[in-house]
Amino acid sequence: MPPEALATATPAATRVAHRFVATCLEVVNGFRPPVQLRRHLDPARLAVLLPELARATARGALPRRRSTRPGVQLRRLRVCEPRATAIEAAAVLTGAAGRSWAMALRLEQRRGNWLCTDLRVL
Template sequence: MVRPVRSGAVRFVSYRPSPAVHGALALRPAAGPAPQGPGLRLVRPAAGEDAEVQAVAEAAGRLAVEVLAGTRPPHQLSLVAVPAVCREIAAQLGPGTRRGRIVPPKVLSTRSQRPAPDVAEAVALVVVAGRVHALALRLEHARGRWRCTALETTAP
């Protein structure tokens, strides 16, 4: 059984594009040979589980980005997240996070994968205040439901 992340469950990443890139994705190949490890293995879920994980990932991503944008109160995130994630996001937002007129955020796409039977990782591209940001979620299955145990985002 995988244990949920207890501390540092939420990470806000400040994204600053490199000035040398000029709007293009710059990839630099790694120097030397690729590192050799134990390798990855594909864990195939049972029928219907992919759809369930994808639905939970989309709902969790949408709720998280709406809380971060200020269109939802932070306590509503508890529907899909463990208490540590809810506490850290509420602490980051602080009191009085609602501003005047707020443009609702939009989830552009969501992808998920299953690195282990009771663990799913999802990424989402979201638009917050007219800018595209990334959102990464770790979902763990415990007590019959999927819950977000870690969140990382470039959204403000």
């Protein structure tokens, strides 16, 4: 680990990761179409990232019935900064019937925007 790496993240990095995970959950829960998340994804990695997002959606998918309560909720988020322009996070999610699962992700800052460069559904 480089000396400038932070085992924990700055408050700003934590907000960026939380906002990205919250947007992912809006897609997973059917409140937002997946196409709205594309602007947050690295265009060079779309072929890898979109199938992972689809896996997350399938894992949490129960047909939404006119409910405003999300089916998948964030239980815990751990964030670290391997360098100033990169954020890595692990999110523990709770879905239907109390089943837990996780997402691991990496966000990198490019031209002032944070883009997801890696997303894994575990």
